[in-house]
Amino acid sequence: MTAEIQPARRGVFRREDVAALAVFLLLAAIPLATSGYVVYILPQYMLLGVLAMSLALLWGHGGIVSFGQAAFFAIGAYAMGLVMKHLTGMAINSAYVGILVGTVGGGVTALLIGYFLFSAGVRAAYFVVATLALSIVVEQTVKSFSDITGGWNGLYVDRMTVTLGSWLELSLFDDAPIYYVVLAVVVPVYVIATALMRGRFGKIVVGIRENEDRMTALGFNVPMYKTLVFGLSGLLAGVAGSFYATHAQFAHPVNAGVLFSTQVVIWVAIGGRHSLLGSFVGAIVVASLSNYLSSIEEIQNYWPLVMGLIFIAVIVLFRGGLAGLVEKLAGKGAHGRAAGH
Amino acid sequence: MAELLVIEGLTKRFRGLVANNDVSFALAAGELRCIIGPNGAGKTTFISMISGHVVPTSGRILFKSRDITKLPVHLRARIGIGRKFQTPTVFDNLSVYENIELAVLATPTPSRGRHARIMRTLDLVRLAEQSDRMVGALAHGQRQWLEIGILLAGEAQLLLLDEPTAGMTAEETHSTGELLRRLVRELELSAIIIEHDINFIRDLKAPVTVLHLGRVLVEGSFADIERNEQVRSVYLGNA
Numbered sequence: 001m002t003a004e005i006q007p008a009r010r011g012v013f014r015r016e017d018v019a020a021l022a023v024f025l026l027l028a029a030i031p032l033a034t035s036g037y038v039v040y041i042l043p044q045y046m047l048l049g050v051l052a053m054s055l056a057l058l059w060g061h062g063g064i065v066s067f068g069q070a071a072f073f074a075i076g077a078y079a080m081g082l083v084m085k086h087l088t089g090m091a092i093n094s095a096y097v098g099i100l101v102g103t104v105g106g107g108v109t110a111l112l113i114g115y116f117l118f119s120a121g122v123r124a125a126y127f128v129v130a131t132l133a134l135s136i137v138v139e140q141t142v143k144s145f146s147d148i149t150g151g152w153n154g155l156y157v158d159r160m161t162v163t164l165g166s167w168l169e170l171s172l173f174d175d176a177p178i179y180y181v182v183l184a185v186v187v188p189v190y191v192i193a194t195a196l197m198r199g200r201f202g203k204i205v206v207g208i209r210e211n212e213d214r215m216t217a218l219g220f221n222v223p224m225y226k227t228l229v230f231g232l233s234g235l236l237a238g239v240a241g242s243f244y245a246t247h248a249q250f251a252h253p254v255n256a257g258v259l260f261s262t263q264v265v266i267w268v269a270i271g272g273r274h275s276l277l278g279s280f281v282g283a284i285v286v287a288s289l290s291n292y293l294s295s296i297e298e299i300q301n302y303w304p305l306v307m308g309l310i311f312i313a314v315i316v317l318f319r320g321g322l323a324g325l326v327e328k329l330a331g332k333g334a335h336g337r338a339a340g341h
Numbered sequence: 342m343a344e345l346l347v348i349e350g351l352t353k354r355f356r357g358l359v360a361n362n363d364v365s366f367a368l369a370a371g372e373l374r375c376i377i378g379p380n381g382a383g384k385t386t387f388i389s390m391i392s393g394h395v396v397p398t399s400g401r402i403l404f405k406s407r408d409i410t411k412l413p414v415h416l417r418a419r420i421g422i423g424r425k426f427q428t429p430t431v432f433d434n435l436s437v438y439e440n441i442e443l444a445v446l447a448t449p450t451p452s453r454g455r456h457a458r459i460m461r462t463l464d465l466v467r468l469a470e471q472s473d474r475m476v477g478a479l480a481h482g483q484r485q486w487l488e489i490g491i492l493l494a495g496e497a498q499l500l501l502l503d504e505p506t507a508g509m510t511a512e513e514t515h516s517t518g519e520l521l522r523r524l525v526r527e528l529e530l531s532a533i534i535i536e537h538d539i540n541f542i543r544d545l546k547a548p549v550t551v552l553h554l555g556r557v558l559v560e561g562s563f564a565d566i567e568r569n570e571q572v573r574s575v576y577l578g579n580a
Contacts, residue, residue: 203439206435219495222415
């Protein structure tokens with residue numbers, strides 16, 4: 001039998017697992033080889049990578065585009081900041097509570113919004129507009145309640161300390177410790193998200209992307225699954241926001257708005273929306289590149305233009321993004337289950 | 342045989358248009374039934390009300406003695422009502438295997454049993470050799486069979502088939518008829534089939550319900566229907 005298009009079932013996964021291992025080993029090795037700014041800034045980019053993954057599982061697998069990821073990220077960041085600031089003198093580590101509140105806050109907000117929108121049949125462009133509005137609402141909220149959030153000045157957030165009862169107390173004030181703590185969060189997040197999207201849940205979400213009517217006629221509660229994947233997406237964005245706030249030591253309206261949400265969309269489009277790893281790497285690469293380009297004096301004023309051109313080139317030339325390109329170069333043609341659009 | 346599906350006085354009005362008017366109908370478990378009628382007779386509306394895609398204006402639908410008149414589509418699917426649409430509604434960008442897999446995921450099949458179930462279904466609809474192909478690359482007839490396979494893998498007990506042989510060659514049409522008879526016999530499924538192809542209906546040797554202007558005109562064996570003067574005048578005469 002000769003098939004024109006071979007869906008790569010298990011092969012691609014093994015290749016992506018190898019790639020993931022390589023990426024995480026590289027990230028783990030960087031602080032051993034160097035120090036200074038790179039070790040300081042990379043954890044932030046990794047967390048932006050988690051934010052990108054939160055959109056990739058929604059967009060790449062579910063076919064649902066969201067311009068609201070910054071909102072959930074900001075909910076995580078502000079929850080972290082506010083809890084750490086106000087929850088003092090407790091027996092429990094306030095940073096842990098902050099992470100929990102930020103993560104659950106992002107997830108539950110997404111669940112609620114998803115529930116109302118999806119059960120009302122809101123989809124496609126209308127859904128995008130609703131998520132856009134959500135970003136604006138959160139941005140305006142944190143700007144307006146400046147007594148609590150610090151408004152345009154942002155909210156100062158402490159570096160957290162890792163504690164384990166009376167056994168362990170590890171300050172994350174220095175770059176290397178927090179680098180490894182962030183990495184130790186990012187890796188399981190990636191592994192769990194990947195396992196979920198490869199399992200029954202992820203397959204159902206892909207089925208909904210491919211043919212909603214068929215999935216309904218098979219007995220799947222489509223609005224429920226869309227709500228769940230949106231909730232999962234908000235959860236990931238929330239966890240990224242919580243850690244980002246304590247690393248960057250601030251939570252700012254800039255990380256809540258439409259502009260930031262748009263950047264997330266760009267990272268994911270460049271990295272490859274069908275691949276969680278691709279979007280994770282995409283965010284790190286694009287964020288690093290923006291940072292680098294903006295530091296070169298000659299093009300300081302033009303770098304957004306350069307980024308825009310790169311974005312357009314990727315969209316036009318390889319719609320699967322970097323991950324799609326890598327897969328194509330690695331041989332065996334088609335993009336497997338994630339292929340299509 | 343016990344009645345699987347009982348329909349009482351089903352009516353559907355779309356604004357001024359009466360698509361179905363006081364239709365009563367019964368289907369036994371393990372029965373194959375053809376629905377014929379000229380265009381606009383209300384055939385598709387009729388099965389859309391059974392699948393839940395269209396809500397009736399009045400009347401009742403009982404499936405396994407349970408009133409399902411107001412049950413949403415996905416819950417009807419879960420209790421065993423499977424619908425094949427007029428245009429094949431399958432996952433074009435996924436492989437044949439993945440299409441069937443999604444149907445199996447809709448059932449409580451434990452993960453260990455899934456692969457075997459998928460392969461068994463593929464054998465049944467003769468697509469085992471196409472397992473890895475993208476569905477978009479299949480021939481039209483194969484896509485129709487795939488959709489039937491999806492219904493089987495989804496453990497449907499009542500198949501609602503809207504023009505299952507549309508776009509098929511004479512040979513494919515013939516083997517589709519064989520397949521359906523075999524499914525009804527071996528898996529004890531029931532099916533309601535909307536068709537236009539008279540040869541196919543004759544081959545099925547199943548009772549026929551004739552719809553005309555939203556009403557049941559007559560029911561009976563194909564031979565009876567073929568001889569019926571009323572049917573000849575509204576349908577067969579100008580077929």
